Amino acid sequence: MMQALSKPSEGASGLTGMWRIKRPLLDPEKCNACMLCWLYCPEGTIARRRGGKPSIVYEYCKGCGICSEVCPSKAIRMLRRERGAPDR
Amino acid sequence: MLLTGNHAVAYGVRDAAAEVIAAYPITPQTQIVEKLAEFVEKGQMRARYVRVESEHSAMAACIAAEACGARSFTATSSQGLLYMSEVVFWAGLGRFPVTMAVVTRTLAPPWSIWNEHMDILSQRDAGWVIMMCENAQEAYDTAIQAFRIAEDERLLQPVMYGLDAFTISHTAEEVDLLEKGDVEGYLPPLDPKKLRVYMDPESPGTFGNLVGPDMMMEMRHSIKEAFERAREVIKGAVKGYERISGRRQAGLIEEYKCRDAEVVIVTMGASSGDAKDAIDALRERGVRAGLVRLRVIRPLPREEILEAVKGAKVVATVDRDYSFGYGGILGGELAGFVKNTMCRFVAGLGGRDLTPEDFQGIALKALDVAEKGEEREEFWWGLKR
Amino acid sequence: MTAMFSIKDLVEEEYTLPGNASCPGCAAALSLRIALKVLGPKTILVVPASCISVIQGYYPKTPCRVPVLNVAFASTAAVGSGMVAALDLKGKSDVKVLCWAGDGGTADIGLQALSGAAERNENMIYVCYDNEAYMNTGTQRSGSTPRTAATTTTVTGKPERKKSVPEIMVAHMVPYVATACAAFPLDFAGKLRRAASMPLRGLKYIHLLSPCPPGWRFPAEKTIEVGRLAVMTGFWILYEWVDGRYNLTGPSKGLLDKSKRRPLRDYLSIQGRFGHLTEKDIESLEEEVEEQWKDFARKMSMT
Numbered sequence: 011m012m013q014a015l016s017k018p019s020e021g022a023s024g025l026t027g028m029w030r031i032k033r034p035l036l037d038p039e040k041c042n043a044c045m046l047c048w049l050y051c052p053e054g055t056i057a058r059r060r061g062g063k064p065s066i067v068y069e070y071c072k073g074c075g076i077c078s079e080v081c082p083s084k085a086i087r088m089l090r091r092e093r094g095a096p097d098r
Numbered sequence: 099m100l101l102t103g104n105h106a107v108a109y110g111v112r113d114a115a116a117e118v119i120a121a122y123p124i125t126p127q128t129q130i131v132e133k134l135a136e137f138v139e140k141g142q143m144r145a146r147y148v149r150v151e152s153e154h155s156a157m158a159a160c161i162a163a164e165a166c167g168a169r170s171f172t173a174t175s176s177q178g179l180l181y182m183s184e185v186v187f188w189a190g191l192g193r194f195p196v197t198m199a200v201v202t203r204t205l206a207p208p209w210s211i212w213n214e215h216m217d218i219l220s221q222r223d224a225g226w227v228i229m230m231c232e233n234a235q236e237a238y239d240t241a242i243q244a245f246r247i248a249e250d251e252r253l254l255q256p257v258m259y260g261l262d263a264f265t266i267s268h269t270a271e272e273v274d275l276l277e278k279g280d281v282e283g284y285l286p287p288l289d290p291k292k293l294r295v296y297m298d299p300e301s302p303g304t305f306g307n308l309v310g311p312d313m314m315m316e317m318r319h320s321i322k323e324a325f326e327r328a329r330e331v332i333k334g335a336v337k338g339y340e341r342i343s344g345r346r347q348a349g350l351i352e353e354y355k356c357r358d359a360e361v362v363i364v365t366m367g368a369s370s371g372d373a374k375d376a377i378d379a380l381r382e383r384g385v386r387a388g389l390v391r392l393r394v395i396r397p398l399p400r401e402e403i404l405e406a407v408k409g410a411k412v413v414a415t416v417d418r419d420y421s422f423g424y425g426g427i428l429g430g431e432l433a434g435f436v437k438n439t440m441c442r443f444v445a446g447l448g449g450r451d452l453t454p455e456d457f458q459g460i461a462l463k464a465l466d467v468a469e470k471g472e473e474r475e476e477f478w479w480g481l482k483r
Numbered sequence: 484m485t486a487m488f489s490i491k492d493l494v495e496e497e498y499t500l501p502g503n504a505s506c507p508g509c510a511a512a513l514s515l516r517i518a519l520k521v522l523g524p525k526t527i528l529v530v531p532a533s534c535i536s537v538i539q540g541y542y543p544k545t546p547c548r549v550p551v552l553n554v555a556f557a558s559t560a561a562v563g564s565g566m567v568a569a570l571d572l573k574g575k576s577d578v579k580v581l582c583w584a585g586d587g588g589t590a591d592i593g594l595q596a597l598s599g600a601a602e603r604n605e606n607m608i609y610v611c612y613d614n615e616a617y618m619n620t621g622t623q624r625s626g627s628t629p630r631t632a633a634t635t636t637t638v639t640g641k642p643e644r645k646k647s648v649p650e651i652m653v654a655h656m657v658p659y660v661a662t663a664c665a666a667f668p669l670d671f672a673g674k675l676r677r678a679a680s681m682p683l684r685g686l687k688y689i690h691l692l693s694p695c696p697p698g699w700r701f702p703a704e705k706t707i708e709v710g711r712l713a714v715m716t717g718f719w720i721l722y723e724w725v726d727g728r729y730n731l732t733g734p735s736k737g738l739l740d741k742s743k744r745r746p747l748r749d750y751l752s753i754q755g756r757f758g759h760l761t762e763k764d765i766e767s768l769e770e771e772v773e774e775q776w777k778d779f780a781r782k783m784s785m786t
Contacts, residue, residue: 014192018545019545022500022540022541044490051513054516058495070501076508078704118569145572155564155599158596166527168569170569299526302524307539308540
């Protein structure tokens with residue numbers, strides 16, 4: 011019999027990183043670990059490493075650029091994604 | 099106990115230990131939910147009563163209660179049922195085992211509070227088991243059986259049952275009630291683990307998000323299969339009920355003197371009693387007449403009907419409803435599989451009286467049509483010209 | 484007053500998993516993510532037709548790690564009511580019901596059910612995420628669209644003013660009413676925590692302004708900036724109504740004084756939906772904002 015309920019899963023709508031036009035690049039040198047990028051990421055694709063700095067999960071990052079905008083130390087740059095370039 | 103059909107339903111729902119009742123008033127149903135409010139407020143039922151602001155909300159709350167593992171009930175009628183309709187389908191297509199009493203009443207405009215079956219039949223594609231009661235006793239019995247049918251693991255679909263406005267809803271009869279212990283054995287508490295949809299934080303799941311064209315047919319098919327099992331589920335529920343009540347119960351259909359009948363009338367609901375009187379009177383006059391009363395409309399009991407009418411010269415359907423541009427609804431449905439000559443009657447719309455004499459006339463007219471081989475197959479009985 | 488909520492108060496655990504179907508820069512997805520972090524796994528989410536019903540993606544997967552019931556458009560608060568009744572009967576007082584509907588599902592088609600639930604004071608949290616139009620169907624005007632905003636059904640700008648659902652909720656005398664904005668997630672989180680931890684049973688209502696990049700026509704990365712400007716220009720006021728009193732919260736606290744507000748045109752000029760406005764239109768909206776604050780000041784002093 012078919013199950014009635016959908017089950018929690020990453021990528022419920024696929025590898026949404028494929029949607030990305032621009033790619034966020036975090037410069038760990040500039041990052042002060044304030045975690046605002048983690049707070050504001052709509053997708054939850056920025057991992058909060060214990061005691062350390064944030065890291066971006068590219069499989070699902072849609073490249074909206076909010077992290078780059080809210081970063082007070084300008085540590086995240088948005089790079090135009092190169093066609094066909096490895097991106098995950 | 100002397101009870102109206104409405105109060106019989108309320109006692110049935112009480113005895114079935116419904117846990118959440120969500121309801122909105124509408125004539126002629128209101129007494130059901132008033133009585134239940136009284137039961138809950140006086141502590142005679144361990145239930146929560148949600149006094150919602152519309153029928154749409156009533157069914158929505160019932161669905162939600164089922165999704166949280168609570169046995170739920172509502173009642174409505176006519177306009178209320180139509181207003182609720184979106185969520186009626188939600189319950190059926192989502193497979194939430196709600197039960198609902200529908201006091202059948204004419205749809206407006208113009209305003210009318212009297213009996214007709216168009217309201218309940220308008221919901222026949224909603225994925226609900228649909229039953230019709232003949233009298234107050236059967237209303238009580240059905241109120242309890244409906245939960246057992248709905249919650250059966252082989253089915254898990256909602257059940258609605260109709261009571262004719264006033265002739266059942268407001269007419270007092272002697273009704274036998276069951277002992278509490280007997281009902282508990284027949285209808286154990288709802289086990290949330292059996293439910294298709296259960297909102298469990300320990301095992302979270304999402305109900306109702308998008309389904310693509312790759313899966314929807316299969317989902318619909320699983321409901322179709324559930325309805326194929328519904329016949330056995332209903333028969334089992336009726337048999338089990340006969341054991342605890344010691345009273346004979348109609349199954350999917352009730353056959354009355356069909357075995358040697360040359361004309362078989364097909365009805366549903368309260369007027370079946372008058373039709374039976376007509377059958378008796380006709381037989382006294384030497385006319386071999388019989389009756390099939392449909393107790394269950396969905397699933398449509400095709401095989402039982404075919405078996406009951408197989409020897410008849412003519413089958414006369416009596417519809418208290420109409421599908422414009424098509425015909426009486428039961429008549430149309432039976433015409434899809436009954437091979438006998440058929441004569442389709444539309445009668446008693448808007449609460450117009452349907453007497454035993456009318457049913458005698460209907461049977462004789464049907465025989466006459468069959469003998470003459472008349473072309474016309476639909477008659478508006480008692481229409482003023 | 485709501486205790487300050489800091490970023491450290493937010494759990495690391497994600498209850499909306501990445502890879503959902505929200506548009507890039509979606510404030511509704513962000514806010515739901517924050518809300519579930521605050522309320523935790525013992526929450527049942529009720530969702531009517533809305534962007535959130537699409538964001539969940541396709542069966543048999545879901546991004547949500549709490550139970551979710553998708554329900555008919557108009558039925559959100561009624562479904563919440565039925566859940567509350569069942570959970571109460573079953574003694575599951577630790578499970579919270581969170582109704583999460585859009586502005587169409589709240590201000591328009593769902594208002595009757597919401598009013599009923601508020602009048603009965605059902606024990607639930609109701610969040611309206613207000614992106615000020617029917618975004619899921621492609622930006623048609625709702626009762627919550629602000630005056631002058633262009634939508635696909637008001638192509639020259641909406642003539643009517645925005646309906647205030649929070650004030651409608653205040654009129655129902657529920658225990659808690661607040662406004663919030665997706666660009667101030669910690670303010671929102673604090674309000675949710677307060678709503679969830681109130682000892683008083685009843686309906687807690689939060690009206691959350693949720694900037695929408697495609698619907699309001701601004702670039703996805705500007706979601707937070709647009710939301711901040713909505714508040715800093717005074718266009719959207721952050722407040723709470725509790726115990727019969729109005730309080731300004733967060734950055735709105737200092738904005739009773741008109742001179743402290745950012746110019747309204749900063750907010751209007753970065754959104755395509757206001758791109759057609761004339762100087763006169765902008766002035767009339769400025770007057771409207773001022774009027775809104777005077778009205779708010781009057782209500783604050785009256786309570």
